[in-house]
Amino acid sequence: MAKIRDGFMGERAVVLPIPIIEDFRKTDLGSLLYITDIGFYPKASFHFRKRKKEEASQYILIYVIEGEGWFELENQRQKVSASQVFVLPKEKAHSYGSDLNNPWTIYWCHFDGGKAAFFAEGLQKPLLIPAEKDSRIEYQFKLFEEIFSTLKNGFNKENLEFSITAFFYFLGSLKYLGTFRAGTSVNEEEQQLDMVDNAIHYMRENVRKRITLKQVADYVGFSTSHFSAKFQEKTGYSPLNYHIHLKIQEACHYLDFSDMKINQISMLVGFDDPFYFTRLFGKTMGSSPSDYRKKEKG
Template sequence: MAKLKDGFQGECAIVLPGSVVQQMETDPFCRNLHVTDIGYYPNAKYHFRERKEPISQYILIYCTRGSGWYQLGGGQKWLVGSDQLFVLPADKPHAYGADPRDPWTIYWVHFKGDMAATFAEGFSRPFSIPCGDDSRISTRLEIFEEIYRTLKNGYSSDNLNYSAAALYYFLGTIKYLGKYRESHETQKSEHDIVETAVHFMRENLGKKLTLADIAQHVNYSPSHFSAVFSKRTGYAPVNYFNQLKIQQACTYLDFTDMKISQICPKLGIDDPYYFSRLFTKHMGMSPSDYKKYKKG
């Protein structure tokens, strides 16, 4: 079977130079916690990595779609599914890879520092982060992407310091998951079914949700839910979900230099040509024309 370390369509990755990492290791602000490598691999078929010689970084892998596995040394092999993450400890041999039939989509980051072990503690086994009314998954991924974008803009002191501060927040949303969710908890005693459904859609923009998936989340039959949702919004649920995907695509086009091949996996779309047709249908222009369109 083929095995790949990287080279996946739509991937994003940054490996910080050794000299920059050494600079952060002695910097009063960054030495407690800092990034050494960061990236995103969508639908990473044949992804495989084995390190017989251990490295000094901790590695967090956050699976948002598909499935995979990992193993420490010659120990137990753990299976990882959608909405699960794990942290590989520093200084230990390991291996990990994507499931060949249902390859994972992963956000990953290598991190070091005096506080790294504290944030890694308790995550050696697969840790689930299921979607809920106050899960804030999309916010967590926005923080990850902000770290990536900051480092992509270079390794100035301000960029390194800000990425370190953002890494604290990102890892804190996992380490203190309950508090992260409680801080955004709604004050309503009962959630509105449509608001709950839209929140579920936003939390899962990178997936291919069906009407049945959304209806199941709000405990309605598909037909009843569709009727209620359409009456309230004027749109069928799946059409509304596609609108949210295109809205997010516009954000990527407006504020990043991501290519279509990189945007599509983040929206759960495998075919760039289908994405272009869907975008044109909703926006009245192609993605490339939208990118050129003067706004504001």
């Protein structure tokens, strides 16, 4: 039986496909800032990464929620603990890891772009985010979770642009911590899901099944032609292609956090033919499932 790797129970991660990243980097917004990987590691025992200069191709943000850890940059080691955040610069050799006795729980993100260095400046040393009255720490966590969940819902144009706009705000809340804390809390009234959001919710709930266009259209209460046109207009994808992207994203999760075989993962996300799944995965992610699994993340 396939098992989740020991010490990483509850991990969550989204890795954006290389073709999606390359296209987004060409846009006005993406040229300024873009995310390549993002995730959450709870009590990450034995978490360790070491990269040479040529392997450090993005900035890496780590926000320590609980526990302790360390990072090493330019031959200087820094200890970090709960309520501290730091950013490792790109193109510099580094290493980092979780404390063996008190492993850290972290939010993490790999990012780059024309404004990345601006936000990373000053964060090569741990920044303390003290828990005080009106500290708005929980709001920062919710903001990060919203960025994560938006990308987990797919890589359409609106999701990419919204997540990066929110990421600008998240990074700004760290760079200008005092100003952020002086601001008033944001009204977080829930908004009613529109047709497309409802459809994406249905697709996510059925990501392990094969569904038809009519089933999704019936769920949201519109004709297939009207629904398909509106969905394509908002997301840039046909409904079924969008569902395929969600399936591939689910497959990435199992490749990252389990030792299941590729044919098992293929069946789990609704593809009877593992060869077709492998071709589709490669077309979407820019690498085969086995090569993707070998890539270090976090």
